[in-house]
Amino acid sequence: MAYKYETVAADIRAMVASSLSPHQAIPSERELEATHGVSRLTIRHAIATLIDEGLLYNVHGSGTFVGSPTLFSKTPKLTSFTEDMKSRGHEASSRLLTMSREPASTETAHALGIPAGTECARLRRLRLADGEPIAVEDVRVPGPLLDIEEFTSTSSLYEVLADAGHEVYRAEQEIKAIALDEEAAHLLRVPLGTPALGVSRVSSDRRGRSIEYAFTLYRADRYTFQLAVTREADK
Amino acid sequence: MAYKYETVAADIRAMVASSLSPHQAIPSERELEATHGVSRLTIRHAIATLIDEGLLYNVHGSGTFVGSPTLFSKTPKLTSFTEDMKSRGHEASSRLLTMSREPASTETAHALGIPAGTECARLRRLRLADGEPIAVEDVRVPGPLLDIEEFTSTSSLYEVLADAGHEVYRAEQEIKAIALDEEAAHLLRVPLGTPALGVSRVSSDRRGRSIEYAFTLYRADRYTFQLAVTREADK
DNA sequence: AAGTGGTCTAGACCACCGC
DNA sequence: CGGTGGTCTAGACCACTTC
Incomplete structure (x- = not known):
């Protein structure tokens, strides 16, 4: 069930991997149009997805080229802790x-856009990478969305939510530096007052309805945050 | 010299601002096609840019809708310190x-993809927001790109580089939590050992050629990093 | 079944780059 | 100047949501 632009994108990806170096030009759009027997718009759609990934870049009036290796890593995308760790070469556990179930604090209510006092499910989890503690996570999910009776320590929160019809699509995150308090320092097995990365995240579905509010503390010596940004968001 | 899709995008933006609330539907693509007298592809192009900005979202088979306020803030984009501060409501100074000019350390050389020992321009700047110190920045630019004789304390590095034909287009950043050393703590006027956000950034032009390697320490109590992410990068 | 957005065509002309 | 990517048209059909 592949669309044409997807097969074209796969063809280009294969051509780049097999026989092109960074900064070499790929065939022009009109050439690809002819060799693939599709319209130019379809070629452009395929190339646009590969530019999004950072595999290619183009210059108006000049051509489309293979990106340099430092541009390979993609624009930041929303991942679960498990996916994030896997992409870093670690095995995640939890x-x-x-x-518990608790009424929403004013902070939680504000973040999720719900009335204060609304009952929420609250999970606190210690996150491990290759068996070593790396983060402490504190998550709130609005009451009706999650049945905590069905949740076990090995469950993936995003999967459980998706099965219930609440697929996480987008999130806003705030990253700050924080000195660890006694409890978190003990859980992460570092001295009191050690700096850590604190990440607040409000996730929502495609329609913008809030699904979770999470605050995670990452051990600074084992975790850094990486992202690529471009000068213009549009195209 | 505005393109049609830009004027259509501006029209939609105005319509949303003046008379639509979050989650309300905008007119269908075929309606907009008729009312604006342009082809549907042009309408789709306009809508795509607004979705990129987070102003709208759409659901296949259902419609295109105004995003909720929490989705307003845009996908992360590359900004200068001055632009960044302005968007946060502060006035930047420096x-x-x-x-100085120094040979590249192995770390700098690796980050910029140049031979170790290559001469680089190095700038260290204290960054202020509303007159209060907020960050210490340490920037290296490969030798031939920047003429430090022409650089003054009020110059914008990105502008000077752009004037010399090296326009910053993309950057990769790594964010970590760090305890401030004595010098940085003194400059930022906080106690030794205070947590800070450390941001490494390698910027490159549209062709992927490295332009600058910067390391910036931000006061944790005055600066946090914010970004929105989506589940899939493509479309 | 009707309406929506998603893909696709076969052209055209414009804006930009490099020689 | 010729070749490149960028914008645009006027249609068509497909995939999905909603009723």
């Missing part, structure tokens, strides 16, 4: 610390 | 600490 230990459920507490699981 | 104090040039040191300016």
Whole structure:
């Protein structure tokens, strides 16, 4: 069930991998149009997706070229902790610390855009990479969305939510530096006051309805945040 | 010299601002096609740019809708310190600490993809927001790109580089939490060991050629990093 | 079934780059 | 100047949502 632009994109990806070096030009759009027997718009659609990935770049009036290796890494995308760790070459695991239902604090209510006091499911988890503690996570999900009775320490929160019809599509994150308090320092096995990365995340579905509010503390010596940005968002 | 899709995008933006609330539908693509007298592809192009900005979202088979306020803030884009501060409602200023030419360290050479020992321009600047110190910045630019004799404390590095034909287009950043050393703590006027956000940035032009390698320490109590991410990068 | 956005065609002309 | 990517048209059909 592949669309034409997807097969064209796959063809170009294969051509780049097999026989082109960074900064070499790929065939022009009109050439690709002829060799693939599709319209130029379809070629452009395929190339646009590969530019999004950072595999190619183009210059108006000049051509389309293979990106340099430092441009390979993609624009930031939303991933689960497990996916994130896997992409970094680590095996993720998790230990459920507490699981409860509580009324939303004013902070949680504001973040999720719900009335204060609304019942929420709250999960606190210790996150491990290759068996070593790397982060402490504190998540709130609005009451009706998650049935905590069905949640176990090995469950993927995003999968459970998706199965219930709430697929996470987008998130806003705020990253700050924080000195660890006693409890978090103990859980992460570092001295009190050690700097850590604190990440607040509000996730929502495609329609912009809030799904979760999470605050995660990452050990600074084991975790850094990486992202690529471009000068213009449009195209 | 505005393109049609730009004027259509501006029209839609105005319509949203003046008379639509979050989650309300905008007119269908075929309606807009008729009312604006342009082809549907042009309408789609306009809508695509607005979706990129987070102003709209669409659902296949259902319609195109106004995004909720929490989705307003855009996907992360590359900005200068001055632009960044302005968007946060602060006035940026700068104090040039040191300016020199030095051979590239192995770290700098690796980051910029140049041979170790290549001469680079190095700038160290104290960054201020509303007159208060907020960050210490340490920037290296490969030798031939920047004439430090022409650089003053009020110059915009990106503008000077752009004037010399090296326009910053993309950057890769790494964010970590760090305890401030004595010198940085003194410059930022906080106690030794205070947590700070450390941001490494390698910027490149549209062709992927490295332009600058910067390391910036931000006061944790005055600066946080914000970004929106989506589940899939393509479309 | 009707309406929506998603893909696709076969052209055309414009804006930009390099020689 | 010729070749490149960027914009645009007027249609067509497909895939999905909603009723």
